[in-house]
Amino acid sequence: MPAGAHARWWARAAAAISLALCLLGAARALAAVPEAACPALGLSFARADIPSLPRLCFLRDAAHALGPEDILGGRAPMERRDADQLVFRQNQSVYWVYAPLRNLEPAARTWFLQLDYPLLDEVDVWVYDLGTDPATDLAPDPAEDSAEDPAPGAAPRLLRTARMGDARPFDARPVRHRLFLMPLDFGPGQRLAVVLRVRSSGAINIPLSLHSGASAIGWAQDHGLSQGMFLGALAMLALFNAALYLRLRIRQSLYNTAYILCAGLFLTSMSGLSFQYLWPDWPWLANRSVPLTETLAILSLLWFTRHFLAIDAGRWPRQARLMRLLAWIGAGLLAASLLVPYSLIIKIDTVYALACMVAMFGLGLRHLRQGERAARWYVLSWLVFFAGYLAYGLAAFGYIPGFMAQERWMQVALGSQMFLLTYAEVMQLHDLMRRALEIEASARSSLQYEVQSRTADLRATMGALEQANRQLRELTLHDPLTGLLNRRGLDEALARFAANEGAAPRGTLVIFDLDHFKRVNDVHGHEAGDAALRWVAEVLLNLLRRRSDVLARFGGEEFVALLPATSLEDAIILAAGVLEHVRRNAVELDDGSTIALTLSAGAAHWREGETPQSLFRRADENLYRAKAAGRDRLVADGES
Structure with a gap:
């Protein structure tokens, strides 16, 4: 071989060896973040729960430029911090967390990685297999396919991924829970690497914990019990206030009921329970529900305060104006909660809520100085609330750690x-009743007879007025000739019929019309015509009258029968019976003469999405066809 060719051969061999060494170095760099930088956390049966993962590696990706391979390869410098200290105020960055884990047991085991902060828009998880720990001398399990384990120094193998967050459908989570849970299945001595990517429009908390399978189930049961007890207590308070309102018609009880319900919804939205159980398919509402329910709770509390402290424009003009101003601002924020970005509206709503709370607390102090006994409990309630609200708000916005602990305190x-x-409220009612009893006792001793007399007169007058009102309503809704409903009464009945969404099927409408009624008036006179109309009304009452049926004289010689929960076939049978009865029986007049009558009828059955007007129009069209076909007959839907 010539010397030049020999040199070129050695140069090529050296280049190939250099390339191989570079590739091997890259593969080893990708295999894991260096153990010295992020050592693996050992898991064993001796410790079933790790409430906060210690010394986690994390970094902030402000440019959103990194991927899970960059984290595994250690291509960006990472910081270390305990999981309960991974608390960051609102920003637009992405946070990456790297958690290498190692099973120290000679048996397969399942752990659950838990992120204890539900208000995160995006939580992406990658789980990689790093192989079996070479330092752990474990006998291979013949049931396991050890050929699939990565060789030492090989690139990690992706086992599973999960894309969670309250900006995504709830069913995308691997475990159906309000918090973010990721099951981790370890083989004997197996090492796993968990990479998390977290992004959110609000504050970011990443309190990661680990639980064994049995421990995770027990924790979920205990937490579900405590949440159920809390929500059950709120429900009992809401029912009690609702009962007070229904029994005594006290406005503040109604607004207190609304406050309890809205505040409960606010807490369940903050804790993720609303997303899990109320709107799991509407991710946009998971974030929007927080400012919406917060504003609704504040508005309810404002109106409760106004009525409880009796703030009216005549006695307290400035306080009344302040309450109206805060209420109008709240109404505007309620609409803005659906339009303004969450990152901005949650700050505005929180400032508004704090301003309203301070204002209501100040009003309570003002009325307490005026000597109102019930105001002392009102002020005390705010003192208790402020302690929990401030701690909860600071944790929710990322100023202090321990969101779950603050949630329980809240x-x-x-x-x-x-x-x-x-x-x-109860104490205020007690004071009112006590003062009322004192007034009554004083009046009884001096003017008992006069009070009783005037009370009796007033009751009699109120009774007469109530009776007159009932009679007036009867006159405005009923036809004076037949006693059936008139057109106005029929319109109200049709409106109730259409609003009754629970009726299935809705029912059938039948319109009856006296044939040749003008001839009756012309031949026998109008008195005979009135007698015929009354007779037809009695026939309808006798043959069609059920508790739910509605009968009306629509005008002139037309009658309407509204038959709820009645099929078209049954309605045809009932209407045919009416026509047959009128056909076979004549009307007897006072002078002994008789008039033979016949009826034509049109029937229409309620259709899905129909209105009362279209139902009436179809029945009227069927009546017209019955008239055109020769009268004395019934035409229903589908008939010619």
Whole structure:
């Protein structure tokens, strides 16, 4: 071989060896973040729960330019921090977390990686197999296919991925839970690498914890029990206030009921329960529900405060103007919650909520100085609430760690406030009743007879007025000749019929018309015509009258029968019976003479999506066809 060719051969061989070494180095760099930088966390039976993963590697990706391979390859410098300290205020960056884990047990085991902060838009998880720990001397399991394990130094093998977050459908989560859970299946001595990518329009908390399978189930049961007890207590308070309103018609009880329900929805939205159970298929509502329910709760509390403290424009003009101003601002924010980006509206809503709370607390103090006994409980409820709300808000916005602990404290504070507000209502009612009894006792001793006399007169007058109102309503809704409903009464009945969404099928409408009624008036006189109309009304009442049926005289000689929950076939049978009865029986007049009558009828059955007007129009068209076909007959849907 010539010397030049020999040199070229050695140069090519050296280049090939250099390329191979570079590729091998790249593969090893991709295999894992260096152990010295991010050591693996050992998992064993001795410790079933790790409440906060220690010394996690993480980095902030402000340019959104990295991928999971970059994290595995250690291509970007990472910081280390305990998981409960991974708390960041609102920003547009992506956060990456790298968690290498190692099974120290000689048996397969399942762990659950849990992210204890539900208000995150995007949570992406990649789980990689790093192979079996060479330092762990474990006998191979013949049931496991060890040929699939990566060789030492080989690139990690992607096992599974998950794309979660409240900006995505709830069913995309591998475990149906309000928090983010990722099952991790370890083989004996197996090492796994978990890479997380987190992005959100609000504050970012990444409190990661690990639980064994049995421990995760127990934790979920305990947490479900505590959440159920809290929500059940709120439901009982809401029912109690609703009962107070229904029994006594006290406005503040109604608004307190609304506040309890809206505040409960706010907490369930913050905790992820609303997304899990109420709107799992509407990710856009998962974030929007937070400012919406927060604003609704504040508006309800504003109106409760106004009525509880009796803030009216005559006695407290400035306070009344302040309440109206805050209410109008809240109404505007309620609409803005559907349009303004979440990252902005949640800040505005929080500032608005704090301003309203401070204003309501100040109003309570003002009325307490005026000597109102019930105001002391109102003020105390705010003092209890502020402690929990401030801690909860600071945790939610990323200023302090421990969101789950603050969530429980917020539940205690909110539940205590609602109880104290309800107790303040009861005490106010007690004071009102006590003052009423004192007034009654004083009046009884001096003017008992006069009070009783005037009370009796007033009751009699109110009774007479109520009776007159009932009679007036009867006159406005009923036909004076036949006693059936008139056109106005029929319109109201049709409106109720159309609004009754639970009826299936809705029912059938039948229109009856006296044949040749003008001839009856011309030959026998109008008195005979009135007698014929009354007789037809009695026939309808006797043959069609059920508790749910509606009978009306529509005008002139037309009658309408509205038969709810009646099929077209049954309605045809009933209407045919009416026609047969009228045909076979004549009307007897006062002078002994008789008039033979016949009826024509048109029937129409309710169709899905129909309106009362279209139902009436179809029945009227069928009646017209019955008239055109010779009268004394019934035409229904589908008949000619």
